[in-house]
Amino acid sequence: MNDSAQIETTDGEESTSLYQRILNDIRGKIVSGAWAPGYRIPFEHELTVQYDCSRMTVNKALSQLAAAGLIERRRRSGSFVRSPRSQAAVLEITDIRIEVEALGLPYRYALEQRRERRSQPNDAERLSPVCPKKLVELNCLHYAGTRPFCVEHRLISLETVPDASVETFQEIAPGPWLIGRVPWSTAEHRISAEGADSLMAAGLDIDEGAPCLVIERRTWTADLPVTYARFIYAGVSHSLVARFEPS
Missing domain, CATH: 3.40.1410.10 (Chorismate lyase-like)
Known part of the structure; x- marks a missing residue:
């Protein structure tokens, strides 16, 4: 999924800019530390109400964040901010x-x-x-x-x-x-x-x-x-x- 890709939805009303706004808002809170590791992100239905958009648009944004390693999606429990990863495949990132x-x-x-x-x-x-x-x-x-x-x-x-x-x-x-x-x-x-x-x-x-x-x-x-x-x-x-x- 590319951030700039057009999001197809059932009602055709959600735009790329709204998807990007959801993505940027959540990513910004994680990167800034406002949402610490382990923080539970609002449920999909809560974000749907907050942004007045379809659930598909919210799901696409959360999927992008999960693919980037910023959040972890748990079945029936919701989405959570991931802890910072501390090692790479070949060489550890250590203090x-x-x-x-x-x-x-x-x-x-x-x-x-x-x-x-x-x-x-x-x-x-x-x-x-x-x-x-x-x-x-x-x-x-x-x-x-x-x-x-x-x-x-x-x-x-x-x-x-x-x-x-x-x-x-x-x-x-x-x-x-x-x-x-x-x-x-x-x-x-x-x-x-x-x-x-x-x-x-x-x-x-x-x-x-x-x-x-x-x-x-x-x-x-x-x-x-x-x-x-x-x-x-x-x-x-x-x-x-x-x-x-x-x-």
């Missing part, structure tokens, strides 16, 4: 704090820079082809003991996550903040090896040219971009492990 503490080392987070800005042409390559107009850009450092563990560069869409405009990210890293507030439906990881440039070397306290492991992550909620993140680790001290079972 870097957990990675550090698994090594038996104390964790520390530091925000290096935060700024709000308008998007630029190259942001579309990183975040989404349909790039939001306003972003929060963050540069962060994660420590394991006294040593830098990971350099993080992140973009957050203010159109999808407007609450990011009032969060300073001084006390909490953007990763766990987003996981706790924005249910995501799709994630993409890109993993590469790079030699440290001057900025990477300075951030990780390593020599220029030293091997680094780079993980780039993009996440979406339904068709809306949420965030782009680039994590840089010193290659000599970091590796990725994934365990699989046959399907």
Whole structure:
């Protein structure tokens, strides 16, 4: 189902714009956190009355939200906001704090820079082809003991996550903040090896040219971009492990 597809109904009165309004209203309440995970969405007949439309139009909107992973539909119980998903098929989406503490080392987070800005042409390559107009850009450092563990560069869409405009990210890293507030439906990881440039070397306290492991992550909620993140680790001290079972 495409958001812009015409919805056929028994009386022919419901339009695409009404379907889109229902979809956007519910999605907006979920993404903003107004409807927390586990919240029961009004029943179909209640939404039919609220929007003065056919039950088929409501059902189509809820089906789209379920397909996007934002809600869970339970037979005879109704529809509920899904809990944020915490892992991808190949690489888990985890809190870097957990990675550090698994090594038996104390964790520390530091925000290096935060700024709000308008998007630029190259942001579309990183975040989404349909790039939001306003972003929060963050540069962060994660420590394991006294040593830098990971350099993080992140973009957050203010159109999808407007609450990011009032969060300073001084006390909490953007990763766990987003996981706790924005249910995501799709994630993409890109993993590469790079030699440290001057900025990477300075951030990780390593020599220029030293091997680094780079993980780039993009996440979406339904068709809306949420965030782009680039994590840089010193290659000599970091590796990725994934365990699989046959399907």
